Amino acid sequence: MENKKQNKSVAFLTLGCKVNAYETEGMKKQFREAGFDICDFQEKADIYIINTCSVTNMADRKSRQMIHRARKNNEQALVVATGCYVQAQKEALLNEQKLDLVVGNNKKSEIVELVLAELKQKEAEYERARFEQDIIKEAEYEELMIENAGERTRAYIKVQDGCNQFCSYCIIPYVRGKIRSRKPEQVLLEVEGLAKKGYKEIVVTGIHLSSYGIDFEGGQDFTRYGGKPLLSLLSKLEKVEKIERIRLGSLEPRIITEEFLKELSKLEKVCPHFHLSLQSGCDETLKRMNRKYTTAEYLEGCERIRSYYEHPAITTDVIAGFVGESEEEFETTRKFLEKVQFSDVHIFKYSRRNGTNADRMEGHIGENIKTERSAKLIELGLEMKKAYNEWLFGREQKVLFEEDVIVDGKEYVAGHNERYVKYLKPKTKENIHNEIVTVTATKMLEDGTLLCG
Ligand code: SF4
Known part of the structure; x- marks a missing residue:
């Protein structure tokens, strides 16, 4: 990319997950290098880029609001949307009068060129046609390197994109496509750069981190590899000087085998903090969710972690009020959470996503019941968190x-x-x-x- 002054300012707004925050940093870097000035989203900018999220209906609404906010900040600006909401709501957005350009999730590394073309030609139709071609297909990992993780002292490193799991409630596999992993040497280069900038902690993250590297071998099922590609990557990162902590992003319970933990626990910089996505503590509900483990396997994984680490933090996500969740199933989940004793839980009310299998299922639960169940689990989560933290007194x-x-x-x-x-x-x-x-x-x-x- 040509590095000349563009005399144009770009403002970013990020919604949603850590992967989105990471990708925004990657896009900022590209714009900076192309000679654009980065400014605050509240300011009057020439270009606004909204990295949207579609994980819940609330996220969808917020994405739409932010597109309007950008237009309000500057009527003349070029307003660009990217991220999961863009992928999920393509049709709606193409008719969105306030939007100039939509950039598919797998075109973020080309965002500067796309914006320049748009600025020059003022032909929204051109980019929209490109977006039409962006429907997820098998692709290489799209490299978006960051040098700076914003204001934070903790740097999020994205090592993988896409997911092959197709949980019945989740739109992600449709909007982000199949597993693509980042080459270890690229990850290492980025982490070394961040270490030089003074970052002491990195969080290794991805859409389905446990699948890291299965595409290197042409494989489909991550359990076949026993987390070996991930372990190999982590052992390389462990050697980066000045990085003192490596935190793992969300892991699948099925990756927590004896072999995996035996190797992982040798890596001293890896934090004793495991985010093991649960979603439900009831086997029947898990089946409808198309999650591929049982609660017994999950519990076994937690016990294994506890046998390798002293007082490890085990955190999780749970969906309250999934389709067809009976009072009995909910109670089973509540009891299972108590049994595991998490150090923290994130509770989400089930949010219906268009185009998913769960969307087509019978037995959707009323909003008031979801709210009630979610409140009960949040309360339990706080009790467990306090009980876990008690141990830290005097230590x-x-x-x-x-x-x-x-x-x-x-x-x-x-x-x-x-x-x-x-x-x-x-x-x-x-x-x-x-x-x-x-x-x-x-x-x-x-x-x-x-x-x-
Ligand atoms: S593992 Fe399931 S919930 Fe997670 S991104 Fe893949 S499909 Fe979605």
């Missing part, structure tokens, strides 16, 4: 401090330990941002956050 923990916050009118610096428990330390003149400091918790707040001296 020294290494906390990576990240940002200033104000809690009850007092100034603190907030950070996380290796187990991803949030700590607050009273703010002093000493700047401890991006420092790993050994602290001991003395008090717990209502939301489970720990205070230290």
Whole structure:
């Protein structure tokens, strides 16, 4: 890309998951290199890029609102939308009067060229026709390198895109396509660059991280590889100087085998924090969700993790009110969560996605019941979180401090330990941002956050 001053400003807005945040950083880098100025989304910009999300109806609504907000900020601006909502709502967006350009998920590495073409020709039809061709197909991993992870002290590294699992409630395989993994040497290059910039913690993430590398071997089922490509990548990252912590993104329960943990636990920088996606604690519901493990297998995975790590943090996601979830099934899930004793749970109300198998199923649950069930699980989640955090009292923990916050009118610096428990330390003149400091918790707040001296 030609590096000349464009005299144009670009503003970004990111909705949704960590992968989206990561990809926005990649796009910013491309625009910076092409000579554009990056400005705040609230400012009057020449170009607005909204990296949308489609994980829930709420996310869809927010994506639409932000497209309108951009147009309101500057009537003359070029308004561009990319991300999962774009993929999922293609038809609606093509008729969207306020939008100039839509960029498919697998065209993000070409976004600068697309925008330049649009600016020059002012022919929205041209790019829309290209978008038509963007319907997901088997493709190579699309390289989007980042040098900077925004304001954060923790850098998210995307190592894989796409998913072959087709959970019945999920639109992602349709909008992001099949598994494509990033070459280990590219990941390494990026992590080395981030380490030089001072990042101490990286989070290795992907749409279906457990499938990392299966496409290198031409394989379809990630369980055949026992997580070997992922282990091999992690052992390379472990050697990057100045990176002190490697955190794993969401993993599939089926990757947690004895062999996998035996190798993983040798990697000292890998945090004892495992996000094992559960979605339901009832086998019948799991079957309808097309999740391919049983609760017994899940529990076994958690027990294995506990046998390799001291007081590991096991976090999860659960969907409340999935199609056909009876009161009995819900109760089974609630009891299963109690049995596992998670350190944190993220509860989502089931959100109907057009075009998925679950959408076509009979027995959709009313919104009020979903809200009720979700509230019960959130309450249980908080109890479990506090019980887990109790163990940390009186124990020294290494906390990576990240940002200033104000809690009850007092100034603190907030950070996380290796187990991803949030700590607050009273703010002093000493700047401890991006420092790993050994602290001991003395008090717990209502939301489970720990205070230290
Ligand atoms: S594993 Fe299931 S929920 Fe996760 S992205 Fe793939 S299809 Fe969606």
